[in-house]
Amino acid sequence: xxxxxxxxxxxxxxxxxxxxxxxxxxxxxxxxxxxxxxxxxxxxxxxxxxxxxxxxxxxxxxxxxxxxxxxxxxxxxxxxxxxxxxxxxxxxxxxxxxxxxxxxxxxxxxxxxxx
Amino acid sequence: xxxxxxxxxxxxxxxxxxxxxxxxxxxxxxxxxxxxxxxxxxxxxxxxxxxxxxxxxxxxxxxxxxxxxxxxxxxxxxxxxxxxxxxxxxxxxxxxxxxxxxxxxxxxxxx
Numbered sequence: 035x036x037x038x039x040x041x042x043x044x045x046x047x048x049x050x051x052x053x054x055x056x057x058x059x060x061x062x063x064x065x066x067x068x069x070x071x072x073x074x075x076x077x078x079x080x081x082x083x084x085x086x087x088x089x090x091x092x093x094x095x096x097x098x099x100x101x102x103x104x105x106x107x108x109x110x111x112x113x114x115x116x117x118x119x120x121x122x123x124x125x126x127x128x129x130x131x132x133x134x135x136x137x138x139x140x141x142x143x144x145x146x147x148x149x
Numbered sequence: 150x151x152x153x154x155x156x157x158x159x160x161x162x163x164x165x166x167x168x169x170x171x172x173x174x175x176x177x178x179x180x181x182x183x184x185x186x187x188x189x190x191x192x193x194x195x196x197x198x199x200x201x202x203x204x205x206x207x208x209x210x211x212x213x214x215x216x217x218x219x220x221x222x223x224x225x226x227x228x229x230x231x232x233x234x235x236x237x238x239x240x241x242x243x244x245x246x247x248x249x250x251x252x253x254x255x256x257x258x259x260x
Binding site for chain 1: 153157181183190191192193194195198236240246247248250251252253
């Protein structure tokens with residue numbers, strides 16, 4: 035089945051130790067997103083790629099970076115995780131605007147713990 | 150004022166009940182509307198898109214009122230498995246590909 039896959043599902047890292055979360059998709063969607071979601075809060079968009087074009091949200095800290103080496107893969111790098119970065123990180127995809135709709139399809143998420 | 154507002158609940162209802170959620174949005178030029186369902190510690194999953202004419206999918210009915218800037222979701226004959234958080238999601242004009250999520254309404258269906 036076509037899907038969005040995130041690895042690992044659970045990640046524990048130490049304060050200040052760089053960590054990379056990965057996302058892959060078999061949907062062949064043009065757009066990929068990274069969200070941060072904390073308990074009882076709405077998903078917060080960090081950035082997204084429209085094909086190879088990177089779009090950063092104005093309030094995303096510099097500590098968060100992303101890479102998209104090809105259509106299928108996208109990575110979230112947290113350069114120096116702080117305790118406040120502990121959250122669920124969700125990857126999502128959607129088709130190109132103008133094609134069908136703007137529905138987004140989410141991966142299962144990576145739950146990040148910072149110790 | 151939040152861009153997308155929802156009553157956080159929780160709504161505790163007996164199995165078989167009908168329950169309705171409302172969501173209001175601030176940008177009158179909003180273009181696309183969705184309801185997502187999110188189970189505890191899981192990812193959001195698309196429940197249904199919301200069309201101007203209203204739409205129904207089995208026990209679920211979604212309505213859009215552009216004049217009053219609100220969206221509703223009606224669930225009939227609630228099942229235990231409907232227990233989840235329901236997220237109201239809006240795409241604003243000029244927002245490109247981006248969706249704005251409400252914080253969700255929690256539903257608990259009980260025996």
